[in-house]
Structures are given as C-alpha cells and as structure tokens.
Amino acid sequence: MADARMNRQVLLVSRPQSEASVDNFRLVETPLPPLEDGQVRVRNHFLSLDPYMRGRMNDTKSYAPPQPLDEVMIGGTAGEVIESRNPAFKAGDRVVGMFGWQEYGTSDGSGLRVVDTTHVPLSAYLGAAGMPGVTAWYGLNGIIEPKAGETVVVSAASGAVGSVVGQLAKAAGCRAVGIAGGEEKCRYVVETLGFDACVDYKAGRLYDDLKAAVPDGVDGYFENVGGEVLDAVFARMNAFGRIAVCGMISGYDGKPLPMKAPALILSQRLKVQGFIVSEHMDVWPRALKELGEGIASGKLKYRESIAQGIENAPQAFLGLLRGKNFGKQLVKLV
Amino acid sequence: MADARMNRQVLLVSRPQSEASVDNFRLVETPLPPLEDGQVRVRNHFLSLDPYMRGRMNDTKSYAPPQPLDEVMIGGTAGEVIESRNPAFKAGDRVVGMFGWQEYGTSDGSGLRVVDTTHVPLSAYLGAAGMPGVTAWYGLNGIIEPKAGETVVVSAASGAVGSVVGQLAKAAGCRAVGIAGGEEKCRYVVETLGFDACVDYKAGRLYDDLKAAVPDGVDGYFENVGGEVLDAVFARMNAFGRIAVCGMISGYDGKPLPMKAPALILSQRLKVQGFIVSEHMDVWPRALKELGEGIASGKLKYRESIAQGIENAPQAFLGLLRGKNFGKQLVKLV
Numbered sequence: 001m002a003d004a005r006m007n008r009q010v011l012l013v014s015r016p017q018s019e020a021s022v023d024n025f026r027l028v029e030t031p032l033p034p035l036e037d038g039q040v041r042v043r044n045h046f047l048s049l050d051p052y053m054r055g056r057m058n059d060t061k062s063y064a065p066p067q068p069l070d071e072v073m074i075g076g077t078a079g080e081v082i083e084s085r086n087p088a089f090k091a092g093d094r095v096v097g098m099f100g101w102q103e104y105g106t107s108d109g110s111g112l113r114v115v116d117t118t119h120v121p122l123s124a125y126l127g128a129a130g131m132p133g134v135t136a137w138y139g140l141n142g143i144i145e146p147k148a149g150e151t152v153v154v155s156a157a158s159g160a161v162g163s164v165v166g167q168l169a170k171a172a173g174c175r176a177v178g179i180a181g182g183e184e185k186c187r188y189v190v191e192t193l194g195f196d197a198c199v200d201y202k203a204g205r206l207y208d209d210l211k212a213a214v215p216d217g218v219d220g221y222f223e224n225v226g227g228e229v230l231d232a233v234f235a236r237m238n239a240f241g242r243i244a245v246c247g248m249i250s251g252y253d254g255k256p257l258p259m260k261a262p263a264l265i266l267s268q269r270l271k272v273q274g275f276i277v278s279e280h281m282d283v284w285p286r287a288l289k290e291l292g293e294g295i296a297s298g299k300l301k302y303r304e305s306i307a308q309g310i311e312n313a314p315q316a317f318l319g320l321l322r323g324k325n326f327g328k329q330l331v332k333l334v
Numbered sequence: 335m336a337d338a339r340m341n342r343q344v345l346l347v348s349r350p351q352s353e354a355s356v357d358n359f360r361l362v363e364t365p366l367p368p369l370e371d372g373q374v375r376v377r378n379h380f381l382s383l384d385p386y387m388r389g390r391m392n393d394t395k396s397y398a399p400p401q402p403l404d405e406v407m408i409g410g411t412a413g414e415v416i417e418s419r420n421p422a423f424k425a426g427d428r429v430v431g432m433f434g435w436q437e438y439g440t441s442d443g444s445g446l447r448v449v450d451t452t453h454v455p456l457s458a459y460l461g462a463a464g465m466p467g468v469t470a471w472y473g474l475n476g477i478i479e480p481k482a483g484e485t486v487v488v489s490a491a492s493g494a495v496g497s498v499v500g501q502l503a504k505a506a507g508c509r510a511v512g513i514a515g516g517e518e519k520c521r522y523v524v525e526t527l528g529f530d531a532c533v534d535y536k537a538g539r540l541y542d543d544l545k546a547a548v549p550d551g552v553d554g555y556f557e558n559v560g561g562e563v564l565d566a567v568f569a570r571m572n573a574f575g576r577i578a579v580c581g582m583i584s585g586y587d588g589k590p591l592p593m594k595a596p597a598l599i600l601s602q603r604l605k606v607q608g609f610i611v612s613e614h615m616d617v618w619p620r621a622l623k624e625l626g627e628g629i630a631s632g633k634l635k636y637r638e639s640i641a642q643g644i645e646n647a648p649q650a651f652l653g654l655l656r657g658k659n660f661g662k663q664l665v666k667l668v
Contacts, residue, residue, distance in 0.1 A: 055601075062601045063573065226597065239397065248597045262593040263560060263582045266608040267389075267396045274600035 005032045008310050009072045010101035015059055018253050020321065024057065025073065025314040032104055040112065041083040042095055042105040047310070047331040048076035048126035049317045050160070051224070054252040063276050073101040073313075076131060078115075078122050079333075089114070096125045101313050103333050119296035127160045127328035128302040129292050135277040136164035136222070137287035139244035140172075142280065143273050144220035148173030151214050153233055156224035157198060158185040158303070160328035161246060164291070165222045166195045167300055174220070177213045179206075179229055181323045188326070193301055207232045217241075226250045231260040237268050245274040252321065303327030339366045342644045343406045344435035349393055352587050354655065358391065359407065359648040366438055374446065375417040376429055376439040381644070381665040382410035382460035383651045384494070385558075388586040397610050407435040407647075410465060412449075412456050413667075423448070430459045435647050437667050453630035461494045461662035462636040463626050469611040470498035470556070471621035473578035474506075476614065477607050478554035482507030485548050487567055490558035491532055492519040492637070494662035495580060498625070499556045500529045501634055508554070511547045513540075513563055515657045522660075527635055541566045551575075560584045565594040571602050579608040586655065637661030 006029045013026045035041055056067040056074055067074050077100070081093040086109045089095070097112045099105030115125050127133065139161075146152050152169035156162040157178025166176040166189065178189040178198040186198035197213040199206065210232050217238035223230055226248030237243070251257035265272060294300030305325040307316035313331045320329045340363045347360045369375055390401040390408055401408050411434070415427040420443045423429070431446045433439030449459050461467065473495075480486050486503035490496040491512025500510040500523065512523040512532040520532035531547040533540065544566050551572035557564055560582030571577070585591035599606060628634030639659040641650035647665045654663045 063603065230596070245596075245600045248600055251597050256594070257597055259593040259596040260590070262564070262579075262596075263585050263591055265606055266579045266582055269397065269608045269610060269613070270606075271608075272599055272604075272606040274603045274605075276603060279603070 005104070006030065007032050007102055007104040009103070010310060010313050011070055012057060012067050012073050013070060015057055015066075015069070016253070018255070020054060020057055020253070020318060022314045022318065027311055032106070035083055035085050035106065037085050038108050039084075039106055040081055040086045040089040040109050042077070042079045042097065042099065042107075042112070043082045044077040044079035044099055044103055044105055044333050046078045046123045046126055047101055047313060047333060048078075048131070049313070049320050049325075049329040049331065050076070050132070051247050051249045051252070051320065053317065054249070054321055058254070072099075074098065075100045076126050077105060078125050079105070094122050096130065101310065101331075103310055120292050123304060123306075123328075123330055124295055124302065126330060127304065128164050128300055129288065129295050131277060132160035132328065133164050133291040134284055134287045135246060136161045136168060137291065138277050138280050138283050139222050139246050139275060140165055140168050140220070142283065143244035143271075143275060144222065144242045146172045146174045146220050149175075150219035151175040151177060151216055151238075152220040152222070153177045153179065153210075153214065153218050154222040154224070155179040155229050155233075156247075156249070156323075157189045157195065158193075158326060159224065160302070162222070162224055163189070163193055163302055163327065164300065167193055167294075169220070170194055170196075175214075175216070177210075177218075179210070179225075179233075185326060188303065192303075201229060207235070211236060220244075222246060224249060227257050234259070234261060234264055237264060237270055239268050241268060241270050243270060243272040245272060249321065305329045307331045309333070339438070340364065341366050341436055341438040343437070344644060344647050345404055346391060346401050346407050347404060349391055349400075349403070350587070352589070354388060354391055354587070354652060356648045356652065361645050366440070369417055369419050369440065371419050372442050373418075373440055374415055374420045374423045374443050376411070376413045376431065376433065376441075376446070377416045378411040378413035378433055378437055378439055378667050380412045380457045380460055381435055381647060381667060382412075382465070383647070383654050383659075383663040383665065384410070384466070385581050385583045385586070385654065387651065388583070388655055392588070406433075408432065409434045410460050411439060412459050413439070428456055430464065435644065435665075437644055454626050457638060457640075457662075457664055458629055458636065460664060461638065462498050462634055463622065463629050465611060466494035466662065467498050467625040468618055468621045469580060470495045470502060471625065472611050472614050472617050473556050473580050473609060474499055474502050474554070476617065477578035477605075477609060478556065478576045480506045480508045480554050484553035485509040485511060485550055486554040486556070487511045487513065487544075487548065487552050488556040488558070489513040489563050489567075490581075490583070490657075491523045491529065492527075492661060493558065493659070494636070496556070496558055497523070497527055497636055497661065498634065501527055501628075503554070504528055504530075509548075509550070511544075511552075513544070513559070513567075519660060522637065526637075535563060541569070545570060554578075556580060558583060561591050568593070568595060568598055571598060571604055573602050575602060575604050577604060577606040579606060583655065639663045641665045643667070
C-alpha cells in the first residue's frame with residue numbers, strides 16, 4: 001500500500017443512560033485504504049455539530065434509525081477533494097457531505113455536493129447556507145407562513161437555525177423576537193442579527209419578559225427547545241397561531257417533558273406541526289439559493305463557535321447540548 | 335296585551351368554581367311581548383345541549399365571549415314558527431336558530447334558517463344534520479384529510495360529533511376506531527354505526543386495548559376529550575399523523591390537563607390543529623348537503639338522548655358533561 005495515511009475517527013461506543021458524556025465516544029486511528037475506481041477521497045475541513053445527533057445516540061424509536069455502536073458518529077462535513085477516481089470530482093473541489101466525525105471521507109460520490117466558495121465561505125455550507133439554514137427556511141415558510149405585521153418568536157435564537165429564522169421573519173415584515181440563554185447572546189440577537197427583542201431565559205423571568213416582548217401576542221413560533229419555554233410561548237399565542245416544532249433539546253436526555261396547557265390548541269385554534277428538513281428536499285434548491293444570496297450580500301448574518309481538532313468533537317458536542325456554543329458549532333479539522 | 339303567554343327560560347346566574355352544578359342556573363317565567371313589525375316568533379321544540387356550553391360558563395379568555403350572567407343560556411334550537419310579521423317566514427315553518435334555553439324565541443329573522451323535515455327529522459338538524467355533523471365533517475375532511483386504508487380514531491365516539499366522524503371515515507375507506515365509555519356504547523359504535531372497533535376507556539386498560547385496536551397505528555385522530563385519552567392515542571400515532579382538536583371535555587372543569595409527551599409531535603412529524611366549526615362557514619353548505627343526504631337515505635345513523643321539559647335542561651346538561659348521555663343530547667320542549 002502506497003498510502004499509509006491514517007484517518008482519525010470518533011466512534012459512538014455506548015449509549016447515554018441520561019446525559020451524554022465523553023465516555024460514550026472513542027477516538028480511533030484507521031489506515032486509509034487505496035482509492036478504488038469510481039471513488040473520491042475528501043479531506044474534511046469542518047465537521048458540523050447539531051442537536052439532532054443527541055437523538056441518534058439513543059436506541060429508541062424515532063424518525064431515523066439510531067446511530068450504530070462502534071461506527072463513525074454521523075454528521076455533516078465540508079472539505080476538499082484530495083484524490084478522485086470519479087469523473088464528477090477533481091482534486092481541489094470543495095464539497096459538502098455526510099462523512100461523520102472523521103478527518104477523511106471516502107465515497108462513490110453519492111451524497112457529495114460540490115459548492116462554490118467564491119462568495120460563501122466553506123463553513124457556511126454547514127450552517128446558514130446548509131441544513132440549519134434550510135431548516136429555518138422550511139419551518140418559517142412551510143409551516144408558520146408569516147404575514148407582514150405578525151410577531152414571530154424563535155427559541156435558541158442565537159443558534160445556527162434560530163438566527164436564520166429571526167432574520168427571515170424580519171425580512172418578511174414581521175416583529176422578530178428571540179429567546180436565548182444569557183445577556184451576551186441576547187445582545188447579539190438584537191444588535192447584530194437585528195431582531196426586535198430577545199428574552200434571556202436564564203434571567204428567571206421568562207414569562208413576564210416574554211409577555212413584555214410580544215405586546216401583540218405571538219402569531220408564529222419556531223420551537224427548538226421544548227419544556228417551560230414552550231409553555232411560556234404557548235400562553236401568549238394568538239388565535240390561529242402556528243408553531244413549527246423543529247427540536248425539543250430540553251428533553252433529549254430522556255427526562256419527561258410534558259406540555260402544560262394543550263387545551264390552548266383548541267381555544268386559540270393553533271396549528272402545531274413537527275417537521276424534519278430532510279423530508280422536504282423539494283424546497284432545498286430554492287432555500288439554498290436564497291440563503292446563499294443573503295450570505296454573499298452580507299445581509300444574512302451568522303456566527304460560528306469553532307472547536308479545533310477531531311479529538312475535541314465530543315466535548316464540543318456536549319457543550320452544544322448545554323448551550324455553551326454561541327452560533328453554529330463546528331469542529332475545524334485542518 | 336292580548337298575548338299573555340308566558341315564556342319559561344333558563345338563565346345562567348353564577349359561574350362554576352370547578353364542576354358546574356344546577357345552582358348555576360335558574361328557571362324564570364317571562365311574559366311574551368307582542369310581536370313587532372319584521373319579527374317572527376318560534377315555539378322551540380328541541381334545545382340542543384353541547385359540550386362547548388361548559389366553556390361559555392367560565393369567565394376566562396377563550397374563542398368566544400363568556401355567557402353573560404342573568405341572561406338566557408346560549409344554545410341551538412329547532413322549532414316551529416307560530417307567528418310572523420316578517421315576509422321571509424310564515425306560521426308552520428320549521429326553523430333552526432340560536433334561541434337558547436327557552437320555550438319561545440323572538441327575532442328579526444337573522445340567524446334563523448327554514449329547514450325541510452320531509453326526509454330529515456327536525457331534531458336531526460341539531461345533531462348529525464347540523465352543527466355537530468358539520469363539526470365532524472370539517473375536522474375530518476379539513477384537517478385529518480383521511481386516505482383510504484388509513485386508521486382514524488375518534489374519542490366520545492357514540493356522541494353527536496364522534497358518531498359522524500367514524501361513519502364518514504368508514505365511507506372514505508378508512509379503519510374507524512372509536513373510544514367510548516362503557517360496553518353498551520362500544521357495542522353500539524361497532525354494531526350499529528359500523529366502526530371497525532371501539533375501546534371502552536372505562537375498562538381500565540385504555541392503552542393496551544387501544545394498541546390492540548390499531549394494529550397499523552393511528553393516522554388521524556379526532557379529539558373530543560383530552561387528558562389521558564389524548565396521551566394514549568398520541569403514543570400510537572404514525573409518522574405524518576394528523577390530530578384535529580375539537581374538544582377537551584375532560585379539562586372543562588378547570589383542572590390542569592397536561593400533555594404527557596409533546597416531543598412526539600416532532601419525532602412523528604405530527605400536525606395538531608384546533609378548530610371551531612363556526613369559523614369555517616364556507617364548508618357548511620356542502621357538509622350539510624352531504625350529511626342530510628346520508629340521513630335521508632338511512633346510511634348515516636345517529637342516536638338521541640332526550641330530556642323532557644325546559645326545567646330539566648340543567649340536569650341533562652350536567653349529565654352530558656359526565657358522559658351520561660348516549661348520542662346527541664336534546665331537551666324536548668313540547
């Protein structure tokens with residue numbers, strides 16, 4: 001074998017009983033086999049860390065099969081083709097794929113997409129110009145369907161998805177109100193992202209602060225969190241309000257997460273709808289185009305938290321689950 | 335005054351602290367004033383009793399203003415025109431209106447509808463051929479949108495709304511499963527109404543019995559009840575299931591009614607939507623036509639619980655709230 005290069009990978013080796021921990025993961029080194037005909041090899045530059053990964057660690061019935069044990073942890077990646085025996089790719093191509101938590105990816109090209117980094121940075125294709133951005137776009141346009149003058153609230157507002165939701169809502173002529181953890185994040189949401197207001201749920205006055213931030217009630221809510229945040233927003237929903245349920249990160253460790261007052265669904269005639277962005281592939285081209293244009297023009301703003309080195313991926317992921325990230329959480333691999 | 339006839343009326347005189355009681359109502363006698371030009375007078379034959387009335391007794395924010403104290407209790411009525419000084423009506427016309435809990439109604443004709451009792455009995459216009467029927471029709475066709483081969487579940491299945499939901503679902507090619515209280519109601523739901531199965535929630539094995547009755551899971555759920563019934567059905571919902579929230583009678587007395595596992599909205603990508611049938615007047619003509627044809631042909635079956643005399647309306651209403659009725663609850667006034 002001419003190619004003796006080693007590939008560092010992170011495997012899921014056990015499932016959390018409640019909270020996930022670094023012990024659920026293991027770093028291994030695997031020699032890279034020579035490329036076969038039709039294959040392409042990518043040096044991953046960035047690994048995307050996303051809340052949905054916590055769900056995959058569990059062995060419970062959900063929309064996706066669980067992540068198998070002792071295999072490379074699932075995840076989106078962005079990198080550069082370093083070797084190709086596939087005519088659709090050439091060395092130097094910037095590509096986005098789902099190679100998971102490892103430094104190199106090898107594939108037959110399926111699921112790999114060449115991206116243009118002239119005006120949009122490579123890392124953004126894992127954030128505002130990628131899956132999280134499309135998630136925001138679909139939940140807002142496909143479920144909430146905001147009308148100018150309405151109030152749209154989003155939780156985890158400084159995150160990869162929430163930050164896009166609020167900016168798109170503003171662009172649609174809505175009052176955009178974020179919910180985020182801590183003064184610094186809230187300041188960023190208002191001053192940099194341009195939301196009309198942001199409620200710091202860590203300040204201990206969630207309901208009162210939210211009530212003050214939505215004087216005309218809430219018409220659309222983009223839910224990333226669940227639990228008491230959902231209960232608080234629910235209580236301020238206007239008649240015919242729409243709630244797009246994208247995530248319930250506060251329940252991912254398995255603790256019960258009841259909804260306090262579901263009767264409001266009736267009395268306010270709400271529509272509450274869950275969605276998974278990968279099931280709406282028809283909107284991706286349009287959404288990606290709009291999001292890419294927004295980023296290229298500088299109108300759509302985003303922020304990244306970047307951990308360095310594959311060996312730090314587990315710790316960075318656990319931080320994401322606890323809200324320690326500020327913006328899109330990435331791991332830089334080169 | 336030539337007309338010394340007395341009108342017996344039931345007023346709401348106090349609001350329930352928790353459970354409603356007969357003390358919240360008072361029977362009064364009021365002399366009927368002579369008809370004015372443009373007015374029409376109706377002898378009500380039937381008063382409709384419906385779960386929504388419990389909500390109107392409370393002084394809380396809801397989709398409709400509360401029933402004012404010391405006024406005639408709200409309610410749908412069906413009767414006969416006995417005197418008319420309005421060219422749109424003549425004595426003998428059978429009419430449906432919202433005269434409330436009283437023996438006679440006087441109006442300028444607005445909100446009064448002449449009905450044809452040749453093939454559809456007058457009382458049915460307060461049930462399967464009226465508001466409850468249209469409620470079933472809209473929740474099923476407007477929100478659940480059932481496809482042949484799917485499974486549709488409805489709670490309060492022997493009631494005025496639930497009985498129509500299941501029969502329409504069957505006609506649409508679905509497996510129809512009811513939830514009702516007691517063996518007798520369940521037998522009626524299956525043997526007379528033609529549902530595929532019915533779960534007796536009073537038997538104490540709600541979840542297991544439901545699971546057995548829906549071997550392919552639940553695609554559509556028509557909710558009249560809330561609470562543990564909702565939790566049980568929720569846990570059996572299939573991906574992309576639709577829940578039409580029409581009522582949550584188990585919470586009408588004000589006790590907290592949390593939803594156990596709202597995270598299923600996300601993991602199963604559910605749509606949960608509340609509705610009030612009076613906000614969808616556009617579907618009424620089509621729905622009433624279909625329902626009337628079903629009743630006239632004998633295909634659409636229904637059952638009535640009939641209390642006798644306006645003085646017994648409060649007791650009959652309290653019975654309805656406790657599930658003591660069997661089918662559409664009416665009060666016969668003549």
